[in-house]
Amino acid sequence: MKKLLIVTASVISLAIAASQALASEPLEFQGTMKKLGTQMQTITSAIARENWELVDETAHKIAEHAQPPAEEKQRIVAFMGSNMAKFKAFDGQTHEAAHEVAEAAQVKNGQSVIAAFQKLQTSCLACHQAFRPAFTEHFYGKSK
Numbered sequence: 001m002k003k004l005l006i007v008t009a010s011v012i013s014l015a016i017a018a019s020q021a022l023a024s025e026p027l028e029f030q031g032t033m034k035k036l037g038t039q040m041q042t043i044t045s046a047i048a049r050e051n052w053e054l055v056d057e058t059a060h061k062i063a064e065h066a067q068p069p070a071e072e073k074q075r076i077v078a079f080m081g082s083n084m085a086k087f088k089a090f091d092g093q094t095h096e097a098a099h100e101v102a103e104a105a106q107v108k109n110g111q112s113v114i115a116a117f118q119k120l121q122t123s124c125l126a127c128h129q130a131f132r133p134a135f136t137e138h139f140y141g142k143s144k
């Protein structure tokens with residue numbers, strides 16, 4: 001019986017240690033961001049090849065990027081507090097600029113694609129500059 005108790009106690013403490021490690025696991029949101037980064041690279045290379053179909057398709061993926069799962073969204077909303085509207089507005093700018101890139105690609109207007117792409121990059125940067133340091137500090141205990 002005593003042995004069983006000891007085993008049970010160590011299983012419990014293992015579980016606690018595991019959940020603490022999970023607390024600083026990257027958010028799904030970070031996975032979405034990594035994907036956006038790769039998609040931006042795809043667009044850059046597609047522009048160089050004047051592959052407007054690929055630009056269009058990839059810009060759509062950026063515009064329709066995944067939302068974090070509900071539980072994670074709650075943690076983000078809680079962290080953002082009164083800044084949530086601003087955070088959302090940056091996200092809105094990214095969506096809008098990505099749509100502009102897609103529209104320009106549909107009519108194969110290279111100059112407009114590049115102009116809209118610059119707007120898109122600026123929208124990413126604006127949110128990163130405003131929120132990323134505090135965000136990573138809060139969720140991972142370090143800024144990067």
Ligand code: HEC
Binds near residue numbers: 026088094128132135
């Ligand atoms: C609404 C705010 C917001 C917008 C808009 C935004 N990002 Fe981010 N991004 C973040 C935050 C916050 C992080 C830090 C997330 C984390 O580390 O969990 C991040 C992190 C990243 C990272 C680093 C991921 C890693 O490997 O740690 C990349 C790459 C990235 N974003 C790309 C983009 C691109 C490309 C766009 C525009 C198409 C974009 N982001 C638009 C908020 C935003």
